[in-house]
Amino acid sequence: MAKVPVLVTGGAGYIGSHAVLALKDAVWPVAVIDNLTTGFRFAIPDGVPLYEGDIEDGALLARIFAEQKIGAVMHFAGSIIVPESVEDPLKYYHNNTAKSRALIAAAVEAGVKHFIFSSTAATYGIPEVSPVTEDSPKSPINPYGMSKLMTETMLADTARAHPINYCALRYFNVAGADPEARTGQSTAGATHLIKVAVEAALGKRSHVGVFGTDFDTPDGTGVRDYIHVSDLAAAHVLALEALIAEPQRSLTMNCGYGQGFSVLEVLDAVDRVTNRKIERKLEGRRAGDPDSLISDNRRIKATLPWVPKYADLDVIVSHALAWERKLTEIRGEG
Numbered sequence: 329m330a331k332v333p334v335l336v337t338g339g340a341g342y343i344g345s346h347a348v349l350a351l352k353d354a355v356w357p358v359a360v361i362d363n364l365t366t367g368f369r370f371a372i373p374d375g376v377p378l379y380e381g382d383i384e385d386g387a388l389l390a391r392i393f394a395e396q397k398i399g400a401v402m403h404f405a406g407s408i409i410v411p412e413s414v415e416d417p418l419k420y421y422h423n424n425t426a427k428s429r430a431l432i433a434a435a436v437e438a439g440v441k442h443f444i445f446s447s448t449a450a451t452y453g454i455p456e457v458s459p460v461t462e463d464s465p466k467s468p469i470n471p472y473g474m475s476k477l478m479t480e481t482m483l484a485d486t487a488r489a490h491p492i493n494y495c496a497l498r499y500f501n502v503a504g505a506d507p508e509a510r511t512g513q514s515t516a517g518a519t520h521l522i523k524v525a526v527e528a529a530l531g532k533r534s535h536v537g538v539f540g541t542d543f544d545t546p547d548g549t550g551v552r553d554y555i556h557v558s559d560l561a562a563a564h565v566l567a568l569e570a571l572i573a574e575p576q577r578s579l580t581m582n583c584g585y586g587q588g589f590s591v592l593e594v595l596d597a598v599d600r601v602t603n604r605k606i607e608r609k610l611e612g613r614r615a616g617d618p619d620s621l622i623s624d625n626r627r628i629k630a631t632l633p634w635v636p637k638y639a640d641l642d643v644i645v646s647h648a649l650a651w652e653r654k655l656t657e658i659r660g661e662g
Contacts, residue, residue, distance in 0.1 A: 329572055332399025332442070333357035335392060337383050337431065339376075340367025343446060343502060343557055344404035345511040348376060350561035351402075356568075359396045361388070362405065370658060371511045383431045393438035400442035400568055401435050403428065406475075409519060410450065411614070413472035424475035429482055436490045442571040443483060443494040444564055449553075449582070449621055451477040451498060458588075459553075459624035462498070462580055469616045480580065493578045495567040500553035500584035500623045502560055504644040505651030512651025513557075521591060522554065522645060525598040526652045528606045536606055538591050540613030543620075549591035551620040553584035556638035556647070566632040581631060584623025585639045594641065601645045 334351055338344040339360030344367070351358040352373055359377040372378050377396065381388045383405050392398065406424040407413070413420040428445075435443060450473030451466045468474040483494040503522040505512030513523045527533045541548040560583055567579065589597075592608075599605050628634055638644060 329569060331356045332572070333359065333396050334400045334402055334568065335396065335398045336360050336402045336404065338362055338367060338403070338405030340364060340369060340371045340378070341404060342513045342515065343499075343560065344402070345371035346506060346557045346561040347402055347404065347564050348372060349506060349510060350558070350565050352376065354565055356565070357396070359392060359398070361392060366515055368514050371514065373510070382427070384427045386430060386434050389431065389434035390438060393434070393440065398438065398440055400444070400571070401431070401440055402444045402446075402564055402568070403431060404446045406446070408472065410470050410472045410616075413470050413475070417471035420471045420475045424472070425478045428479040432482060432486055436486065436492060441492055441575060442568060443492055444567055444571070445479060445483055445494060445496045447476050447480055447496040447498045448473060449498050449500045449584070449623065451480070452621075454616065454618045455621065458618075458620045459586060459622040460582065461624040462582055462627055484578070487578050493571050493575055495571055495579040495581070497560075497563060497567060497581055497583045499560060500555055500582070500621065502557050503554045504556040504558065504638065504647040506558060507638070507647055509650050509654045512648065512655065514655055521552075521594055522598070522648050523652075525595055525606060526645065526649045529598055529602040529604060529649065530652055530656070532652075534607065535609045536595060537609050537611045538595075539611050540617060541610055542613070545590055545619055547590050547592050550617055551588040551590045551622065553586065553588050553622045554594070554641065554644060555584050556636070556644050559636040559638050562637075563628065563632065563634050566634050570632055579631060581628040582623040582625050583628060584625050585636060586623055586625045588620055588622040589641055597641045597645050601642055601649060
């Protein structure tokens, strides 16, 4: 298969930087655009061109597409904090929807044939049934989920009107870090549970808040499907191969392991891996948190030759911990 040059938007961020590594490791030509508001220059490997700028900048995109002869886009750039989306919805509709529209328009104009989109399980809202299939009702309960669903809709309409196909990958709870500690989740004040828990284990936080103990789950805390970020990145590369192999076909697929762990089970895993006890502070439920959110991943397994390598909670935690320690060195905090 001819390996077309790929533009990764948000490639200096958490998931985007892992996708860049996965592409580079598989010898795909790759370039990055990132405005570095939440991304980090150090996350981009040597030899990968970085264009510092915004995906809304049509002139810059046209130049990148021409200079790098881009044949495919992997789109990770956007805002991801659910409570913030409720407080500042217009920021999310601008960053996640309007800017995606500008990017899609520039890709069509440049004749880019393939587009992979970082979507989310938040498009399902509070599902009535878990595990959740791709055909479950889409009822986002916050602007973050809606902003992503609107972009999926734009891609579907665009693919019907233009010679471009797309894959929307709906992520469940992404966690962990590159097994070789080349990149990881580096954002200050992150809200992801495993990131927060390893920070607490290393003394960077005093405790971990447990939001709600009255969920309809075995131990009363919310159950989520945690997927290792490197397995997720591998799915993107396989999805790109599938789009190139069948240019008339577009795809929408869940990305998760199809198994769930509660908040307390995750914290127990961090205790096991670090051999210390994190302080847990029980707090009230957050609005809109479902009891359980687990992926039905049969479609991605039937469609792609995707075999997760790191589907083990303790492995996910240990990789997140190794990166957190390295981040301390990078920032000179130690």
